[in-house]
Amino acid sequence: MAAFEALFRDFGPRIRAYLLKLTRDRQAAEDLMQETMLAIWRKAGQFDPARGQASAWIFTIARNIWIDAWRKQKRPTFDHDDPALVPDPEPDAPERMVLSQSGAALHEALKTLPPEQVELIRLSFFDDASHSTIAAQTGLPIGTVKSRIRLAFGRLRTALEEFK
Structure with missing residues (x-):
């Protein structure tokens, strides 16, 4: 002591x-x-004078x-009521109906596009491929991929307005 x-x-x-x-x-x-x-x-008992002062x-x-x-102090606490961590509520019946109709309208609008444009839309937005990846997969120049996707969007916009 x-x-x-x-x-x-x-x-x-x-x-x-x-x-x-x-x-x-x-x-x-x-x-x-x-x-x-x-x-x-x-x-x-672990101190070794040979290793230093x-x-x-x-x-x-x-x-x-x-x-x-310091590490314990800086660790964020988990707040179960944080709005970012609460899942979105399930859509009610009218919202589900609108979503279903929107999905059906999109499918119908996609049918109005040429197959090569549908394929580019699928690769870009459903498969989440970059334009350069799509160009490599399809053998098209990247500028062509971009212009065809832009053209497909214009046609989709027109077709979806007709379904409203």
Whole structure:
């Protein structure tokens, strides 16, 4: 106990000052200093004087304890009521009907397009392929892919307006 008291008297204020510089919070520095001193006491048998000075070992323990506390503090808490985490409500009957009719209208509008434009729309929007990937797959120049998709959109827009 006398050795711990001497160690505490000698290193306690220095560790507190070091942790205060890191945390900028007196109470946190005091708590971390006490935690550091307990860790030093528990790990005293692990100290090897051949590997360096005792002060370097002690301040390494203090720094590691501060890092652990900082990581715990910075970890976001999980809020079950966060609107971003709540799934969208299921559509009610009128919304489902509108979605179903919109889907049916889109299918009918796609039937009005030439097959090569339907294929480009499918690759781009349903398979999520980039224009360059589509160009490589189809053997078409990238400019042709872009212009055909743009043309297909114009035709789809016209066809969907007719279904309204």
